[in-house]
Amino acid sequence: MMQRNILIPAHRLLRRNRLVQIGLLGAFWAAGEALARATGLPLPGGIIGMALALVLFLAGGLKVASMKRGANWMLAEMLLFFVPAVLALLDHRELFGMLGLKIFALIIVSTTAVMCVTALTVDLCYRWTERHDARRAVA
């Protein structure tokens, strides 16, 4: 009885408080890092942590609601976490000249090609399966 009385407010806090939920995301990440180190897998801790969370969601051990607010906030502000990494350019002054321009052009053209090919492949396959499904439904 006593234990239940403590657990209920803790549960409520997890459902409502964004900061607590972000802490939970951090815990999954830390667990992923520890697992990566223990097993020697060449995977980032965040990805192992994500897999752990997904398995728990699917197995019913953890409700999505206890992570949703924190996750939404993290995903919305994710671009901020990339900002400091861009300053690594400061250490590569050789990229500020002609070579940098070439690489810039390469990245633009290549990325455009990758995006067009990926999107068109998926979309054409999508239209094909849709038509296929429709025909099967009629037959």
Added chain:
Amino acid sequence: MTLAALWREPLVQAAVWSLATILLYLLAKRVHLRWPRWWLMPLAVAPALLMIAALALNVSYRDYIRGTHWLVALLGPATVAFAVPIYEQRALIRRRWPLLLAGMIAGSLTAVATSWALAYLLGIDGELRLSLLPRSMSTPFAMEVSGEIGGIPDLTAVFVVLTGIIGAAVGDIVLARLPLRSTLAKGALFGVGAHGAGTARAHQIGREEGAIAGLVMVLVGLMNVALAPLIIQFMK
């Protein structure tokens, strides 16, 4: 203590640069909301302003990142956060995974082939060309592949970040031009083409797009690490 000595204090440096990074990001976000031009995107404006400040104050990257590394580290928990949208879209993913797989394979092959060919055309060769190949995946994966195929992992990390920034902007333009019907294609485009930064952008466009982009980003990374030995064969 004089002001100059106080400025040299590592904790003060960390606080000042962290605060500057966050404030400039928020400011850039406001500006982009008001004038939504691709060249005003926060991921381009905020780092550019910070770089000007760092150059003006003669602060090296090492000094800057020592104080702001905790922000980059938050990418770990942010990756975990993708479990939520992926779980919510599980029905769609279960039904449509073959389409996503086809897009991922086509996209990854295009990334390696166009990077190699363009580098050849532009006269970029050796380690630099190899470092440019594994660009369309998130940094940890890219660095792993780069080392394996004989590139310079550090340089690859810079190219990956640049691809993310450029890709987030290019993605918007591609999205406006291509007559795409499915949200699957819109999400996959960002996930394969511009990994983390693109996924963050896709998440701003829509929940379904964000979930697909997140899933595809993770899977493309895994796929490329597994396929790195094949890429080496392709180059011989």
